[in-house]
Amino acid sequence: MKLGLVIDADNCVGCQACVVACKQWNTSGTLGPLTDHDPYGDEPSGVAFNRVRSYEVGVFPNSKTVNMPMSCMHCETAECVTVCPTGASYKRQEDGIVLVDQDKCMGCNLCAWACPYGARELDDVSGTMKKCTLCVDRIYDDALPEEERQPVCVLTCPSNARHFGDFDDPDSHVNRLVRERGGQQSLPELGYNPVNRYLPPRNKPHVGQERGTTPGGFADRLKGWLSRSVSR
Amino acid sequence: MQPAWSVIFFTVASGAGFGLVILTVFLGLFGGVHGLGTNGTAAAVIIGMVLAAAGLLASTLHLANPRNAWRAFFRFRTSWLSREAVFAVLFYPVSVLYLVGIVLSGDGAWFTWVGAIGIVVSLLAVATVFATGMIYASLRTIPQWNSALVPVNYLLLALASGALLLTAIVAMASDEIRAMALLSIVLLAIAGAAKATYYFWIGMPPSGPSIHTALALTRGQVRLLEAGQSHDTFLNREFSFQASAKLLVRLRLIVYATVFVIPFVLMAAALHAGHPMLAPSAALFMAVGLVVERWLFFAEARHTVNLFYGRQTC
Numbered sequence: 001m002k003l004g005l006v007i008d009a010d011n012c013v014g015c016q017a018c019v020v021a022c023k024q025w026n027t028s029g030t031l032g033p034l035t036d037h038d039p040y041g042d043e044p045s046g047v048a049f050n051r052v053r054s055y056e057v058g059v060f061p062n063s064k065t066v067n068m069p070m071s072c073m074h075c076e077t078a079e080c081v082t083v084c085p086t087g088a089s090y091k092r093q094e095d096g097i098v099l100v101d102q103d104k105c106m107g108c109n110l111c112a113w114a115c116p117y118g119a120r121e122l123d124d125v126s127g128t129m130k131k132c133t134l135c136v137d138r139i140y141d142d143a144l145p146e147e148e149r150q151p152v153c154v155l156t157c158p159s160n161a162r163h164f165g166d167f168d169d170p171d172s173h174v175n176r177l178v179r180e181r182g183g184q185q186s187l188p189e190l191g192y193n194p195v196n197r198y199l200p201p202r203n204k205p206h207v208g209q210e211r212g213t214t215p216g217g218f219a220d221r222l223k224g225w226l227s228r229s230v231s232r
Numbered sequence: 233m234q235p236a237w238s239v240i241f242f243t244v245a246s247g248a249g250f251g252l253v254i255l256t257v258f259l260g261l262f263g264g265v266h267g268l269g270t271n272g273t274a275a276a277v278i279i280g281m282v283l284a285a286a287g288l289l290a291s292t293l294h295l296a297n298p299r300n301a302w303r304a305f306f307r308f309r310t311s312w313l314s315r316e317a318v319f320a321v322l323f324y325p326v327s328v329l330y331l332v333g334i335v336l337s338g339d340g341a342w343f344t345w346v347g348a349i350g351i352v353v354s355l356l357a358v359a360t361v362f363a364t365g366m367i368y369a370s371l372r373t374i375p376q377w378n379s380a381l382v383p384v385n386y387l388l389l390a391l392a393s394g395a396l397l398l399t400a401i402v403a404m405a406s407d408e409i410r411a412m413a414l415l416s417i418v419l420l421a422i423a424g425a426a427k428a429t430y431y432f433w434i435g436m437p438p439s440g441p442s443i444h445t446a447l448a449l450t451r452g453q454v455r456l457l458e459a460g461q462s463h464d465t466f467l468n469r470e471f472s473f474q475a476s477a478k479l480l481v482r483l484r485l486i487v488y489a490t491v492f493v494i495p496f497v498l499m500a501a502a503l504h505a506g507h508p509m510l511a512p513s514a515a516l517f518m519a520v521g522l523v524v525e526r527w528l529f530f531a532e533a534r535h536t537v538n539l540f541y542g543r544q545t546c
Contacts, residue, residue: 016460043463052460053540058452065457068447070540083370085314086303104303107296110313112470113233116373116441118537121466127297184448187441187536190372198448 001095002167003134004074004195005154006174006183010202011161014054014067018153018162022050022071022132025152030137031102035125047121049132050153057201066201069162071153072119072132073186073194074098080111080120088129096195097136102128116187117194139164167195233374234473235530238293243364244393244522246287246320247386250357251394252401253280255415257330257350257357260342265398267408270339274331276401280394281327284360288320312370316363323356361390368529375440375546376533381430388423389491393522395419396495396515403508413503413511417496424492427525431484434532438545446539456542471535483528490521 026049027034036046050071057064074091078098081089088104089111091097100111100120105128112120112129120131135151138144148155154162165174174197177183183197216224256276259265265273292298305321307314330353333346365383372378399412443454464472498514501507534546 014458014460019460045461045463045465047466053456054458054460055447055449055454056457057447057449057454063452066447066449068540079372082310083313083367085305085307085311085317086300087307088300088303104300105297106300106303107298108294108304108313109296109470110311110367112466113535114371114373116536118467118471118540122296122470124296124466127295186448187446187539189441189445190536192372200448 002076002195003095003097003139003164004167004174004197005071005134005151006163006165006177006197006199007069008161008163008177008181008199009066009068010199011159012052012067012069013159013161014052014065015158016052017156017158018069019048019050019052021152021156023048025135025138026133029135030133031100031130033123033126034130035123047123047130049119049121049130051118064201068198069153070117070119070186071196072098072134073117073192073196074134076193076195077191079114079192083110083114085110097134098131099133099136100129100131102126105129116190116192134164233530233533233535234470235527236294238290240523240526240530242287242291243386243526244287244519245290246284247361247364247390247522248393248397248519249280249283249285249287250323250361251280251390251392252283252397253277253327253394254354254357254391255394255398256280257354260334260350261347265402266411267402267406269405270334270337272401272405274334276398277327277331279397279401281324284320284323284357312363312366316360316367319356319360319363323353323360326353326356358387361387373536374533375438376434379430379433381426381433385423385426385430388419388426389522389525392416392419392423393515393518396499396511396518399499399502400512400515403502403511407506407508409502409508409511413499416511416514417499417503420492420496420499424488424496427487427492440546441536441539442545443539443543446536459541467537468541471537472541473531475531480528480532483524483531487521487525487528490517491525492521494521 023034026032034047038044052067052069054065054067057066074096078091081091086104086106088101090099107122107127109122120129123130138152139149141149150164154164163174163177165172167175178197181199183199185194256265256273260273292301295301304314304317308318326349330349333349334342337343337346362383365386368377369379369382395416399409399416402409402412444450447454495514495518498510502510536546539546
């Protein structure tokens, strides 16, 4: 199995619901807690497994807002695991999920340096590296109803922008989406081969856009002036 | 990248220490360091070992969870950090054996097995410094570090600073610094040329990852609208360090002056005017300069995480 996410950059509205849901579930999850500093103060910061950033693509008026949720890509060539000196970082054989053994991590930061996506964040209270677990503590939990055995970010997304599935199965929901919509990898040139894919915005305007008229040349303007004067 | 003082002190101190041991032991294979007897050689090796140990201990200060530092020896097969730790720890017992060997040999010719151990000592020291360089050079996420020039620079600067230190030690023991001063001048020139090549190379227009490949949006201009956070997080503190271009240029000039030019001139003066006591001051200048050089090494490195925070190229 090769588990991962497909994120639809066309559907994502940047509401940050997945960020909040991720924090809520995982702070008491396998790699929790996700320590916060000054959470209700002037300078709140803290560990998060999932962050959503918004970008403007193109130049106004031909521009579009694209929101990009980012969590661990569970790369096939996971350099964060290669560089780890203690063996705390590992990639699971059975489903490709990359995890950090909190009992072995010495907090040297090297895996965070090796990750191009900023998926790993150091918790300076526990002194260990923390990262997205793909909700490994949900997806195999028999006590949950079957439809809820998914990462909590996928379950909570109100605009159906997040999809979870097995990329090894050619007919899986996620692989079909990648095929039909041309799913892309982030930073493919680095060769990490990230499993998560991003579906690019569709190449058509969602809302009808007013087409303005362009002013014509001298002849057109003369004609216009003439017709206006004559009708008067 | 955020410069980490513990790592800066570690690489400068242990670089000089390993460089000192490499040169002392290597010259020992060819009849010993000119101007140093057996006791002086032993003192040089001990100073090198102490400097390297001080650096290695300082490096544990940047660990957030040093209780698990002992586990760092177990991923030798894949991790350069693990390799560095293993080489550094193997270096000590072999060096102690070498010290015992030269002290037992006395002032006459050293036993043959001391030479064999000397080769192992210098190989382990070279391997440790090389592994330090490779920790940085193996990161594809930082284009300014992902180059063979990085381990080459670490090795050459370790050798040059070790040579200056050895010249200073020789100057304390006797007046016969000629051979070591010449070697220092040659090593300084080579290390300076390599560092200048590195500065030239990182100044080339970036051809690697861009905000477009990061967001998989290859058409149109892209800019960050909203980072989704009201304050800096670990990612910004670790990766988004920025110094003004003016400061970086000034610091580069300081590096050229204090690491290469001033020690070079001081050594040449010591050689010609016959003032051996100029050698320790040259070593001191280089030590201060190397701290600036290491700081710049971090400050000029740009991690790909910055692309997601709106940087156009890395």
